[in-house]
Amino acid sequence: MKGNILARAQRLWCDRNSKYRKFNYDPYPNDEKRRTKCPKRVRPEDWERFFEFQRETRVIACRERGKAVRMAMKRPHTSTRRGSRRIAERLRKKNPKVPVFRTDVYLATHTRADGSSLTPEPDVELEKIRNICIAEPETVSLDIDSDLVAQVCSKDTKGRTRAYGLNVSREEVLSSYHFRDQLLQEKIVRLTLKEDLVHVRDKLTTMDEKFSSLQATSGSAIFNVVVLVLLLDLIIIRTPFSYLILFTRTDLCYGDFENG
Numbered sequence: 001m002k003g004n005i006l007a008r009a010q011r012l013w014c015d016r017n018s019k020y021r022k023f024n025y026d027p028y029p030n031d032e033k034r035r036t037k038c039p040k041r042v043r044p045e046d047w048e049r050f051f052e053f054q055r056e057t058r059v060i061a062c063r064e065r066g067k068a069v070r071m072a073m074k075r076p077h078t079s080t081r082r083g084s085r086r087i088a089e090r091l092r093k094k095n096p097k098v099p100v101f102r103t104d105v106y107l108a109t110h111t112r113a114d115g116s117s118l119t120p121e122p123d124v125e126l127e128k129i130r131n132i133c134i135a136e137p138e139t140v141s142l143d144i145d146s147d148l149v150a151q152v153c154s155k156d157t158k159g160r161t162r163a164y165g166l167n168v169s170r171e172e173v174l175s176s177y178h179f180r181d182q183l184l185q186e187k188i189v190r191l192t193l194k195e196d197l198v199h200v201r202d203k204l205t206t207m208d209e210k211f212s213s214l215q216a217t218s219g220s221a222i223f224n225v226v227v228l229v230l231l232l233d234l235i236i237i238r239t240p241f242s243y244l245i246l247f248t249r250t251d252l253c254y255g256d257f258e259n260g
Contacts, residue, residue, distance in 0.1 A: 088163075
């Protein structure tokens with residue numbers, strides 16, 4: 001728990017520093033303008049410390065090494081600072097009833113909106129993954145040791161798992177498959193129940209409108225018959241017993257109507 005909290009605090013700190021460098025430090029050519037571009041909701045003394053920190057030699061060297069590493073990446077991603085977890089969540093929101101596998105997330109985080117990659121080298125691998133998905137769609141749902149990403153890009157090395165974000169090991173992913181399937185099934189059942197509830201509410205609204213119009217134009221006995229017919233129509237599974245009740249109730253109401 002403590003390690004996760006510290007890792008999250010470090011990511012938040014790095015994200016905020018990256019935002020300040022991108023919008024308030026790097027766009028300006030000299031230190032004089034940079035010193036005056038203090039962001040909103042930041043105290044001047046804090047901005048002064050940030051400014052001096054960015055001018056340190058070790059920080060400049062670290063940023064240069066980071067740029068060189070990013071330029072040398074063989075498979076650059078297109079998820080920017082959102083990460084693979086947020087991309088996976090977006091894919092789930094598009095169609096909640098369809099499971100999202102690692103292959104889907106990998107393709108989404110390594111291609112642009114038009115389907116191309118940042119560099120020409122990964123195009124061959126991505127095209128191969130797409131072709132296998134079309135020819136053998138059942139391979140998409142395999143575990144991380146046998147899915148398309150592992151077949152085309154080799155298995156994950158120790159300490160990292162592609163398309164699963166930071167601090168996620170291979171053992172954690174493999175041990176959570178059973179629980180993820182259970183959660184997915186429960187989610188599908190819950191969404192189905194919500195859709196059925198909306199459908200029933202719409203039917204009840206329509207029935208209320210019909211009842212209001214019938215009450216003004218029909219007698220009470222005929223109105224009861226119509227109510228019973230509409231209620232039985234609401235039942236999803238109609239049985240012979242339901243029809244027997246319908247005919248019996250109709251005869252009784254009709255006899256009351258004749259006698260009344």
